[in-house]
Amino acid sequence: MQHECKITVLETKCFEDYQVEYLADPKSGPCPFFKPGDVFVLKRTPMQDDFYHLMDGRFCGEAWDAVSRYVYTALQGGSIMKGWTNDDRMMITCCNDGTRPVDYMVLVNKQNKLPDSWEAALDLVEEKSLLYEDPVEVERKAYDAYQGLKEDLAQEGVYVELDSCYRSVAHQQEVMDEFTREKGADYAKKYVAVPGFSEHHTGLALDLFLVIDGEYVAENDQMMEHPEVWEKVHAKLADHGFILRYLDGKDDITGYAYEPWHIRYVGDSKVAHQIMDEGITLEEYLGVADEAKAANAKAKAEEEADAADTSYAVDYATSEVYTTDDIDAAIDVVMSTFDEWTGCTMKRIAYTDDNTCAENLEYANSLREDSQPEFDQAMVLTSDFHTPSEEEAEDTAWEPNTDYEGYTWTLGRTDGGEWKLLTWGYA
Numbered sequence: 001m002q003h004e005c006k007i008t009v010l011e012t013k014c015f016e017d018y019q020v021e022y023l024a025d026p027k028s029g030p031c032p033f034f035k036p037g038d039v040f041v042l043k044r045t046p047m048q049d050d051f052y053h054l055m056d057g058r059f060c061g062e063a064w065d066a067v068s069r070y071v072y073t074a075l076q077g078g079s080i081m082k083g084w085t086n087d088d089r090m091m092i093t094c095c096n097d098g099t100r101p102v103d104y105m106v107l108v109n110k111q112n113k114l115p116d117s118w119e120a121a122l123d124l125v126e127e128k129s130l131l132y133e134d135p136v137e138v139e140r141k142a143y144d145a146y147q148g149l150k151e152d153l154a155q156e157g158v159y160v161e162l163d164s165c166y167r168s169v170a171h172q173q174e175v176m177d178e179f180t181r182e183k184g185a186d187y188a189k190k191y192v193a194v195p196g197f198s199e200h201h202t203g204l205a206l207d208l209f210l211v212i213d214g215e216y217v218a219e220n221d222q223m224m225e226h227p228e229v230w231e232k233v234h235a236k237l238a239d240h241g242f243i244l245r246y247l248d249g250k251d252d253i254t255g256y257a258y259e260p261w262h263i264r265y266v267g268d269s270k271v272a273h274q275i276m277d278e279g280i281t282l283e284e285y286l287g288v289a290d291e292a293k294a295a296n297a298k299a300k301a302e303e304e305a306d307a308a309d310t311s312y313a314v315d316y317a318t319s320e321v322y323t324t325d326d327i328d329a330a331i332d333v334v335m336s337t338f339d340e341w342t343g344c345t346m347k348r349i350a351y352t353d354d355n356t357c358a359e360n361l362e363y364a365n366s367l368r369e370d371s372q373p374e375f376d377q378a379m380v381l382t383s384d385f386h387t388p389s390e391e392e393a394e395d396t397a398w399e400p401n402t403d404y405e406g407y408t409w410t411l412g413r414t415d416g417g418e419w420k421l422l423t424w425g426y427a
Helices: 016-022 061-074 140-154 169-183 186-192 228-240 271-277 289-308 324-338 352-357 361-367
Strands: 004-008 039-043 124-127 138-139 160-164 205-214 216-219 241-243 263-264 312-316 345-351 377-386 403-413 420-425
Touching: 004 061, 016 403, 061 169, 124 140, 138 140, 140 160, 140 228, 140 263, 169 186, 205 228, 228 241, 228 271, 241 271, 312 324, 324 345, 324 377, 324 420, 352 361, 352 377, 361 377, 361 403, 361 420
Parallel strands: 312 345
Antiparallel strands: 004 039, 124 138, 160 205, 205 216, 205 263, 241 263, 345 377, 377 403, 403 420
């Protein structure tokens, strides 16, 4: 016999005096995951015996612990409250709403924002970073699971360490503000995650790097050269409650390209095994893949429309050193400065050639600030643009209503990082 179980959220109360006395955030408020009136209908079928994904991505471990035994009883046609409630089919329970439990199935992506009270409730563990001055921080249970994963891999001769893990919303806002200030809002929007919408805010997302023959392999392009090592890492993830978050070929759902180093703790090895064994994303498991696809497709279409509206031509020439993405990144930096030239219109911007760029590396390093690391790559672009008429220009050093051709821009960067605009003008 098939049975259904309907869960109805009646109230979301909290003990404000307890919150003031005991919580890191005394204004945490009631449950951030559910609201009164929420209804979820769960069914047991021969193909389905777990229900997290039927709760609209709002599964909370604390709430599930409180309700799960009643759910399974109801789905077998029984009740454990006969004589207690006024309807034998009805059961009532509550979870601990005086503190904020960590929801290990929380979904944070480009469409789903981190719950407001999340960071105040995080119990973080610090580990000395092998790459940076600041320590690495991870949610405590996720960190314990990572230690088990690390030991398990070491027994097979695979060695991993932590790169980037928890990143606060406030820090992400500082990064966004800095990029906006230095490189413009369009550049920041394209290359910096929107504060509040990065999975790293949860403390459950871990970026790993490899240690091979005693050497750190931490650059993305270098790590991509070791698929056989990542295959061994991925085979052990689910045993310790982790999943691979950004799968190859699933960027239309996740919004991110394949990242073999980005793993996510989901708190339950059974759930992790189901996700990994089926080769699905967290969005698919939670039943929100279609919504994510639609939102990502819309965002991509808007980006393409913006690109189509670009009034200037781009000449990528031919390069064996740089990809079009590398050149686009440099152009974005150039345009963040050019856009400040009131009334000027870019007509064309072009990559020079590999030899010219290599020959200008020494010159680029002569222009860098003392605090900057030495550049190992330089890029030289040329451009054609038109200046405004005398009436349109308020205060400009340009000749009015004039075409400038072959105007040069020189940039440098280190270890494939961000381009730094160094100088511009006529050579």
